[in-house]
Amino acid sequence: MHDFLQLTQIRPIGMRDDGDKILIFAENIASPPDRCDKCGNAPLYRHGKRQYTYADTPIHGKPVKVEIETQRYRCKACGTVVTLSSPSLDDKRVATRRLVQYIQDRCFGTTFTQLANEVGLALNTVKGISQDYAAHLEDQVELETPRLLGLDELHILGKPRAVLVNLEMRSLFDILESRTKALLADYFNNLKDRDRIEWVVIDMLEPYELAIRKQLPNTRIVIDRFHVVNEAAKKLDELRRHLRSKLSSEDRIRLRKHLQGSWLRNDEIKTRKDLEDIEYIGSHYPELSMALTINEKFFSIHNASNREAGEKAFQDWKDAIPKDFRKYYEPVAGMVDRHHGDIFNYFDCPVTNGCTEAMNDVMKAMNRLGRGYSFEILRASSLFYRVMRESGTIVTHTGETKDISKPVSTMGDRIEKSYGTPISTLESLAENDELIRKS
Numbered sequence: 084m085h086d087f088l089q090l091t092q093i094r095p096i097g098m099r100d101d102g103d104k105i106l107i108f109a110e111n112i113a114s115p116p117d118r119c120d121k122c123g124n125a126p127l128y129r130h131g132k133r134q135y136t137y138a139d140t141p142i143h144g145k146p147v148k149v150e151i152e153t154q155r156y157r158c159k160a161c162g163t164v165v166t167l168s169s170p171s172l173d174d175k176r177v178a179t180r181r182l183v184q185y186i187q188d189r190c191f192g193t194t195f196t197q198l199a200n201e202v203g204l205a206l207n208t209v210k211g212i213s214q215d216y217a218a219h220l221e222d223q224v225e226l227e228t229p230r231l232l233g234l235d236e237l238h239i240l241g242k243p244r245a246v247l248v249n250l251e252m253r254s255l256f257d258i259l260e261s262r263t264k265a266l267l268a269d270y271f272n273n274l275k276d277r278d279r280i281e282w283v284v285i286d287m288l289e290p291y292e293l294a295i296r297k298q299l300p301n302t303r304i305v306i307d308r309f310h311v312v313n314e315a316a317k318k319l320d321e322l323r324r325h326l327r328s329k330l331s332s333e334d335r336i337r338l339r340k341h342l343q344g345s346w347l348r349n350d351e352i353k354t355r356k357d358l359e360d361i362e363y364i365g366s367h368y369p370e371l372s373m374a375l376t377i378n379e380k381f382f383s384i385h386n387a388s389n390r391e392a393g394e395k396a397f398q399d400w401k402d403a404i405p406k407d408f409r410k411y412y413e414p415v416a417g418m419v420d421r422h423h424g425d426i427f428n429y430f431d432c433p434v435t436n437g438c439t440e441a442m443n444d445v446m447k448a449m450n451r452l453g454r455g456y457s458f459e460i461l462r463a464s465s466l467f468y469r470v471m472r473e474s475g476t477i478v479t480h481t482g483e484t485k486d487i488s489k490p491v492s493t494m495g496d497r498i499e500k501s502y503g504t505p506i507s508t509l510e511s512l513a514e515n516d517e518l519i520r521k522s
């Protein structure tokens with residue numbers, strides 16, 4: 084029979100089309116081992132034949148099973164039983180090596196269920212092969228540990244995950260399966276060059292803070308500026324709503340457009356009508372007017388020219404709160420007091436997690452496309468797959484060479500540094516629905 088199988092040491096002897104799958108009968112024709120590889124004794128004796136069924140790459144769109152009759156040998160001295168093998172067979176799974184390769188080539192573009200149906204393997208086997216491959220891809224890449232790290236959370240596949248961003252390079256550094264303190268601590272503890280991280284920008288989330296303080300004692304924390312403002316705005320809004328409820332419906336309409344923006348900001352161009360309205364509200368509703376001024380002052384704390392000025396602006400803000408308003412403002416003041424150092428570190432490192440926000444759209448696309456994939460595959464496809472790897476790698480040269488025929492930029496030894504997938508790359512792939520596609 085013609086060797087249509089093309090598997091080393093495996094000879095086909097028959098074939099049957101079962102309709103939903105193709106069954107190929109074959110025998111292992113490898114030569115018997117010379118001696119026992121456990122005790123070195125020779126010779127080995129025939130110990131019966133066995134049939135092993137391996138899955139192989141599909142033929143004409145049908146899954147293929149190869150039933151291989153295999154001679155076994157036994158060592159009389161130590162009792163070891165040896166089964167003939169083949170370099171074409173995977174030693175971890177009952178699949179041919181080329182089928183494993185076939186799954187690896189497709190696991191980023193096809194869901195596990197589709198792949199399992201296509202090749203006739205159990206879902207978990209396909210999942211296992213894909214995840215091993217994801218881990219293998221990860222081993223090939225060594226990302227430079229960021230100097231400025233942004234740590235935020237995003238919902239991926241129905242769970243909150245910690246997302247780590249290189250804020251200097253605007254690239255995705257990692258996505259962790261969850262965001263618990265234990266997992267983060269373990270992650271930072273095992274992170275290569277963790278001393279390189281000078282700053283971490285986080286929200287006011289305790290697990291982040293505790294994990295960083297414990298595992299990265301030399302790293303300084305900055306509480307994200309926008310997070311502080313958002314948290315404060317949620318609380319400050321209560322007073323604004325309360326005071327607005329006292330307004331006549333006519334005045335509420337008059338006020339609406341001014342209340343939406345920051346109507347007191349000096350840099351905003353105001354019409355005469357605007358100014359009249361503001362004047363009117365100021366004189367008719369002094370409490371509301373004052374509340375708006377206080378809120379506005381809080382929001383401009385981060386605009387101070389330096390740390391000292393910022394800290395003073397906060398203190399002045401606190402001191403200026405009228406007694407009647409205290410119950411509304413105390414939670415905000417308390418929040419800032421509790422995180423004082425980390426919040427005002429912003430003035431020493433004026434960086435925000437703004438670019439992590441851009442990841443929101445990416446993750447939405449990922450959640451939409453990602454049904455049927457595992458977290459590991461989504462993570463690997465956004466970090467280690469070819470497009471991602473190439474776009475996140477910067478090549479430079481040492482510049483030291485005597486060969487002056489080349490441009491300076493390509494002189495000397497090549498240095499390749501990977502920083503993780505640029506967020507702009509992820510954004511454009513997400514826009515084109517190519518986030519989980521072929522390279």
Ligand SMILES: [Zn+2]
Nearest residue numbers: 119122158161
């Ligand atoms: Zn032996």
